[in-house]
Amino acid sequence: MSQYLKPPELYDGLRLHQNENTGGCSPRVLEALASLRADQIGFYPPYSAAVEACARYLGVTPEHLALTNGLDEGIMAIAVAHLRPLPGDLVPEAIVPEPAFEIFRFDTAVAGGRLVQVMPKADFAFPLDxxxxxxxxxxxxxxxxxxxxxxxxxxPFGAIRTIARRVPKETLVFVDEAYAEFAGETFIPDLAAFPNVVVGRTFSKAFGLAGLRIGCLVGAPEALEPIQQAVPVYSVNIAAAVGVQAALADTAHLQRYLRQVAESKTLVYRACDRLGLKYWMSGANFVLVRAGDRTAELVQAAAERGIYIRDRSTEPGCAGCIRVSTGIVEHTRRFIEVMEEVLCAAE
Ligand SMILES: Cc1ncc(COP(=O)(O)O)c(C=O)c1O
Structure with a gap:
């Protein structure tokens, strides 16, 4: 089985290696957590208010939404529901266009499914054919x-629609929208026409709730039902259920972070242009940059200065690439300073 190697626990510096919100959550979330009562913690959590708040935010009715303990749990539940080999049946297959979130590979292996990787094309153009x-x-x-x-x-949405039309009727098409807030687009309005598609969302990134662990799956109730069977009944804790409602209520906090992300990406693009580095225009809160044969040196030098960035060199199509979170502008400037210092030094 391919092993998932969790990034090391680095909390003593600037964490730009896990696409987190380095500005943190809304202060309203902290207030909501502080006002939790002992009896709320003593009881198994109620979910209807959190489900309604999330459904309202995503423009669906509550029956079309299932809360999960982070989107990670939703992804694992999909693998458990659809990729377990049944006695006497053929081994189920999961298609993953690469490079991809490595958890897809890992969860496929855990469930006993067969991974079918589709290798990247030039410039990561989507490999529809x-x-x-x-x-x-x-x-x-x-x-x-x-x-x-x-x-x-x-x-491209066109590619998602084509795939959803062409797969066997038992096949689930999962659209992971962990970074949708930054891109400003979602496949959710299309779900009515594509009942074999399930969208995954997280509150870890744009809302800064990664430590609380809450995400959700959105889709037709018939598509969600078998997946929900694989989610423990009380997997989302009371702090997450209360925290997500407070986070959703603070739209100003979200908008401020989205503006910071947009500005940060422009700063990174300009710095890469100055340094002659290849990068990809990103719809998310991070940028992939090709530092070439100096990748390891850059990652190491940044870590020595207390800034963590992720070496993605071993991912398909990503040789010589680092991935850096582009959130709070001041944090991005600190990364750019180090990148310029390191990469200009030996030229
Ligand atoms: C594509 C993608 N999906 C899902 C997740 C996991 O989100 P969560 O923190 O909600 O488990 C991540 C986190 O990095 C991600 O990049």
Missing amino acids: EVLAAVTPRTRVVYLTNPNNPTGVAT
Whole structure:
């Protein structure tokens, strides 16, 4: 089984390596957590208010939404529901266009499914023909991400629709929208026409709730039902259920972070232009940059200065690439200073 290697626990510096919101959550979330009562913590959590708030935010009715303990849990539940080999049946297959969020590979292996990787094309153009060619009668899940991680590149809606029409009727098309707030687009309005598509969302990124662990799956109730069977009944804790409502109520906090992300990305693009580095325009809160044969040196030098960035060199199509979170502008400026210092030094 391919092993998922969790990034090391680095909390003593500037964390720009896990696409987190380095500005943190809304102060309203802290207030909501502080006002939790002992009896609320003593009881198993109620979910209807949190489900309603999330459904309202995403423009669906509550029956079309399932809360999960982070989107990670939703992804694992999809694998458990659809990729377990059944006695006497063929091994189910999951198609993953690469490079992709590595959890797709890991969860496929945990469930016992067969991973079918589709390798990247030039400049990470979406490999629609190659994905369609990879579909077999055994395909049970197609994992898509828009915008993609680690590239930040968009997955065209036209490609998602074509895939959803061409897969076998038992196949689930999963559209991971962990970074949708930054891109400003979502496939959710299309779900009514595509009952075999489920969208995944998280409150870890734009809302800064990664430590609380809350996400959700959105789709037709019939598509959600088998997946929900694989989610423990009380997997979302009371702090997350209360915190997400407070986060959703503070739209000004969200908008401020989205503006910071947009400005940060422009700063990184300009710095890369000055340094002659290749990068990809990102719809997310991070940018993939090709530092070439100096990648390891850059990652190491940044870490020595207390700034953590992620070496993505081993991901398909990402040789010589780092991925850096582009959130709070002041944090981005600190990264750019280090990048310029390190990469200009030996030229
Ligand atoms: C594409 C993608 N999906 C899902 C997740 C996991 O989100 P959560 O924190 O809600 O588990 C991440 C986190 O980095 C991600 O990049």
